[in-house]
Amino acid sequence: MEIMELTALELGREIKKKEVSVREAAQAFLTRIAQTDKVLNSFVTVEEEQVLQRADEVQSALDGGASLGPLAGVPAAVKDNICTEGIKTTCSSRILYNFIPPYSAQAVLQMQKQGAVILGKTNMDEFAMGSTTETSAFGPTKNPWNTEHVPGGSSGGSCVAVAACEAPYALGSDTGGSIRQPSSFCGVTGLKPTYGTVSRYGLIAYGSSLDQIGPIAKDISDCAAILEMIASYDPKDSTSVKRADCDFTAALTDDVKGMRIGIPTDYFGEGLEEEVKQAVLQVAEVLRQKGAVVEEFPLSLVDYAIPAYYVIASAEASSNLARFDGVKYGYRASAYDGLHGMYKKSRSEGFGEEVKRRIMLGSFVLSSGYYDAYYLKALRTKALIRRAFDAAFEKYDVILAPASPGTAPKLGQSLGDPLKMYLGDIYTISANLAGLPGVSVPCRVDQNGLPIGVQMLGNCFMEKKIIRAAYAFEQARGRWQAPPQAQRKFEKETVSASADDMQRKEKEMRSASAKDVWKTEVKTVSASAGKAVD
Amino acid sequence: MANKISDETIEYVGILAKLELSDTEKEQAKSDIERMLDYIDKLNELDTSDVEPLSHVFPVNNVFREDVVTNGDERARLLENAPAAKDGAFQVPKTVE
Numbered sequence: 001m002e003i004m005e006l007t008a009l010e011l012g013r014e015i016k017k018k019e020v021s022v023r024e025a026a027q028a029f030l031t032r033i034a035q036t037d038k039v040l041n042s043f044v045t046v047e048e049e050q051v052l053q054r055a056d057e058v059q060s061a062l063d064g065g066a067s068l069g070p071l072a073g074v075p076a077a078v079k080d081n082i083c084t085e086g087i088k089t090t091c092s093s094r095i096l097y098n099f100i101p102p103y104s105a106q107a108v109l110q111m112q113k114q115g116a117v118i119l120g121k122t123n124m125d126e127f128a129m130g131s132t133t134e135t136s137a138f139g140p141t142k143n144p145w146n147t148e149h150v151p152g153g154s155s156g157g158s159c160v161a162v163a164a165c166e167a168p169y170a171l172g173s174d175t176g177g178s179i180r181q182p183s184s185f186c187g188v189t190g191l192k193p194t195y196g197t198v199s200r201y202g203l204i205a206y207g208s209s210l211d212q213i214g215p216i217a218k219d220i221s222d223c224a225a226i227l228e229m230i231a232s233y234d235p236k237d238s239t240s241v242k243r244a245d246c247d248f249t250a251a252l253t254d255d256v257k258g259m260r261i262g263i264p265t266d267y268f269g270e271g272l273e274e275e276v277k278q279a280v281l282q283v284a285e286v287l288r289q290k291g292a293v294v295e296e297f298p299l300s301l302v303d304y305a306i307p308a309y310y311v312i313a314s315a316e317a318s319s320n321l322a323r324f325d326g327v328k329y330g331y332r333a334s335a336y337d338g339l340h341g342m343y344k345k346s347r348s349e350g351f352g353e354e355v356k357r358r359i360m361l362g363s364f365v366l367s368s369g370y371y372d373a374y375y376l377k378a379l380r381t382k383a384l385i386r387r388a389f390d391a392a393f394e395k396y397d398v399i400l401a402p403a404s405p406g407t408a409p410k411l412g413q414s415l416g417d418p419l420k421m422y423l424g425d426i427y428t429i430s431a432n433l434a435g436l437p438g439v440s441v442p443c444r445v446d447q448n449g450l451p452i453g454v455q456m457l458g459n460c461f462m463e464k465k466i467i468r469a470a471y472a473f474e475q476a477r478g479r480w481q482a483p484p485q486a487q488r489k490f491e492k493e494t495v496s497a498s499a500d501d502m503q504r505k506e507k508e509m510r511s512a513s514a515k516d517v518w519k520t521e522v523k524t525v526s527a528s529a530g531k532a533v534d
Numbered sequence: 535m536a537n538k539i540s541d542e543t544i545e546y547v548g549i550l551a552k553l554e555l556s557d558t559e560k561e562q563a564k565s566d567i568e569r570m571l572d573y574i575d576k577l578n579e580l581d582t583s584d585v586e587p588l589s590h591v592f593p594v595n596n597v598f599r600e601d602v603v604t605n606g607d608e609r610a611r612l613l614e615n616a617p618a619a620k621d622g623a624f625q626v627p628k629t630v631e
Contacts, residue, residue: 102611195591209590238597239590307574318551325552327624332617339629344554356553360563361570363550364543377577379587384580386588418566419573435591460591 003028004165005482008074008222011168015062015073022062022073026055026117029075033120033166042141042151042160044080045088046120051075058115069229072115077167079158080121081128082213083202084108087118091204092136093126095350096330105202106237107171107213107230114229119167122157126352127321128178128206130154131421132414135354140411143186145450145483149408152182158216159186165482169217169226173203175210176309177403177428180440183216184403184453187442187483189470190216191223194460195435196241198227199234205320207313208239210432218480220441220470224248227463243461251464256472257291259465262396264299267427273406279444279452280402286476287400287469297395301388304381305430306422310358311365311378312433317355318362324350357418382433389434393459398469400456401427403440407450427455437463441470442480449484537571539564 003011003025014020030048037043058073078084081091083101090096108118125135133141133156141156143149144164151160155172159182162170172179174192183190191214198213205211215226228249233242263284268277288294326332326346333345351359365374392399404424414421431438437460440453454473458466474480544564548555555563609622618625 099615102608102615235597235599239592239594241592301580304577304580307576310570311574311577322552326617327626328612329615330617336627339627340552341554342627343552347552348554351553356551356555356559357563357566359551359553360547361567364547364567367547367550374571374574376587377582378574379589380582380585381577381580383585383588384582386591419569433591 004032006168007218008071008076008168009225012071012074016070022055022059022117023052025073026051026075026119029119029167036144036164036166039147040142040144040160040164040166041139042123042157042164042166043077043120044090044092044123044138044157047087050087051117051119054117058117061115066115069114070225071111071169071229073117074168075117075119076111077119077122077158077161077170078108079124079155079170079172081124081173081204081206082108082171083204084118084121087121089121089204090137091127092124092138093351093355094137094331095324095347096204097137098331099329101202103202105213106199106232106234108202110230110232111171116229122155122161122170124157125154125178125354127204127317127355128154128173128175129317129354129358130415131177131181131424132409132411133157133182134411134415135352137352142411143408143450145187145408146448148410149450150185150411150414152185152404152408154178154182155190155216156182156186159183159188159190162186162188162216162218163483169215169222171213171230172216173211173213174428174432175207175212175313176432177425179214179216180403180428180438180453180455181425183440184442184455185408185451187445187451187453187480188216189219189223189439189441190214191220191227191439191463191466192431192437193227193231193463194241194437195432196239197231197243197246197437197463199232199237199240201234201236205316207316207432208320209316210309210313212432220439220467220474221249221252223439224252224467245461245464248463248467251467252471253468254290254472254475256287256469259287259292259398259469260396261287261292261294261398261400261469262392263294263296263400264302264392265296266299266302267401271405271423271426272402275446276402276404276406276452279446280400280454283443283454283473284400286473290472290476292469294400295396297392299388299392299399301381301385302426302430305385305433306426308378308381308385309425309429309433310361310422311374312382314358314362315366315375315378316362318359318366321351321355321359326350354415354418385430386434389430389436389459393462397462397465398456398458400454403427403453403455407446407448407452431457435460437461437466439466439470441473443473443477451483537568537575539567
C-alpha cells in the first residue's frame, strides 16, 4: 500500500520499523499536496523547508533511541485557528492574514513532544463561523468526493486533507459541530472530546464555553491515539480538566455486548434525508447484532438548541473578537480618522460578512436591556438541554444519531440564507452546549456518491464508550475507502476554476499587505498636516 | 412576533461592535438581526423561571497560582506582528492633543 493510503498508526509503525523514513513520509504528502491543493484548496500555508527540516530532526531523535509515541514521525495538518510557533496562523481571515504566532498551542506542543511533523495549516470558515468552509478569506475548499460540493465546515480543510490523503491526520476544532459535520461530508472520522479535555491554550477563541480541539483521521483507532496524545491538563487554560482516564486506545475493543444505545426519535423527523436515516438505522442494526441493546427514546428540547447556541456563541464571539483592532497584529486599514476610526475601519475591512453578522448579533444580545431576555434566557435553556442529556445518559451509554440532515450541499448554495445554514447544525450543536464528546464515523455512500456519517454521542468523560461503539461498527464495516477521485491525481479536473481560485488567493494576500501601506499613510499625514502620530 | 430594530439601535450596536457599516450594510444588519430574533424568540416557549443560567457545563472555579514570571522577555517577538511599532512599543494614531 502507498504511504498516503496508510492510517496514521500504520504509518507510525512503518517509521518505527525503518521501512519508511520520516523525510520520505513528509515528502510523500508534500508532493501529494502540491498535486491536489490547486483544486481542493484545503491548505492555507505549507512551509516545505520547515517541514523537511523538522522531519530530519524527528528522524535523528528516533535513530538516537528517543522514546516517542506511536505517531512519531507521522505528518499532520493543523486547522488554521490553532497557533503554531513560526508558522502563519490566519483563521482564514483577512484580519490575521500575516499573523505569525510567537508560541504554539498546547495541543500542538503535545503532538510535537511525541514526534509529530506539522505539514501545514488548513483552510476553514473564517474564525470557524460557518458550516461549509466557504466563508474563508482565501476561497472555498472543495469536497474530494465531488469538487462541485462543499466539504462542510468549519474544519473543512482539515477533513479534506485527510479524505484526499494530503495528510494522515489533522487537528480540527468543534464549537457547534465543526469537526463532526465536515467529517461526515468528507467520509473521515472526527472526534470532539468532552469540553476541557484538550487545552484551548493557543486556539484562537470563537465561543470559549463551547470550543474544543479534536482529532480528524481515517479511523477511530487513529482518533483514539491522537486524542491520547493531545489531551492534557493545562494550567494555562482555566477550564482545563484533570483527567485520569486518558488511555483512550484501551477502548479499541470489538465488544458492545450489553451496551445500551439510544436513538432520539426527535432527531428523525422532518428535514432528515431518507438515505441518511436508513444509514443510521443500519448502523444501529449492526450494533444490535453484536449484542448492544438498541432503543428509541424522546430526547426533547431538540428545537431549542440552535437558537440557544446562536445567542451564546455570538455573544462570546463578539467579546473574543474585540481583540482584533489593528494594533497588536494582523490587518490595519490604510486610511482612517483617529484611533477609534482605525479600530473601526480595520475591523470592518478585516472581517468577512458572516463574522460581522455574528459580532453584531452578539453585541446586541449582550447590550443592556436585552441581556436578560436573550443572553440569560439562552443560558437557562442550555441548563435544560444539559438536564435532558443527563436523563438520557441515565438510560443509555451511547446516543446514536445522524451527523447532519443530509450529505454535502453544492458550493454556493448555503451562504445566501444564513438561518437555513444554521439549521443544518441541529444534530451536532447540543453536544457543545452540554459539553459532551461525540464522533462522526463514515458509514456509507449515498446514491450521488457522497459519504454519510453516523454520529455517536457519549456522556461527559465517556469518550471510551463512543470509541468502543465506533470501533465495533468499523470492524463490521471494514476499511473505509478514499474517495474515487483521490485515487487519481486531480490534475485533469477543472483547471480553470482552480486557476481562478489561486489567482484570487494571491490577490487577497497582496491587497491585504497593509503593513507597508500604513507606513506610507503615516508619512503622508505627518507631511501634509504636520501632526505627530506617535 | 416580528422584531423591529430601529436606526438608533443599529447605530448603537455598531458602536459596541466597533464596526463601521455603510447604509446598505446597516439595513442588511437590521434585517439579519430581526430575522434571527424572530427565530430566537422560540426560546420563550420554555418556562425557565426556576432555572439558573448555566454558563459553564462543569463548575468552574478560579485557578490561582503564585505570581511568578516563568517566560522571558518576548517584547521584540511580539512586536514583529504589530502593524506599526516604534521604540519598543505599539504605534497608534495620536489620541491626545
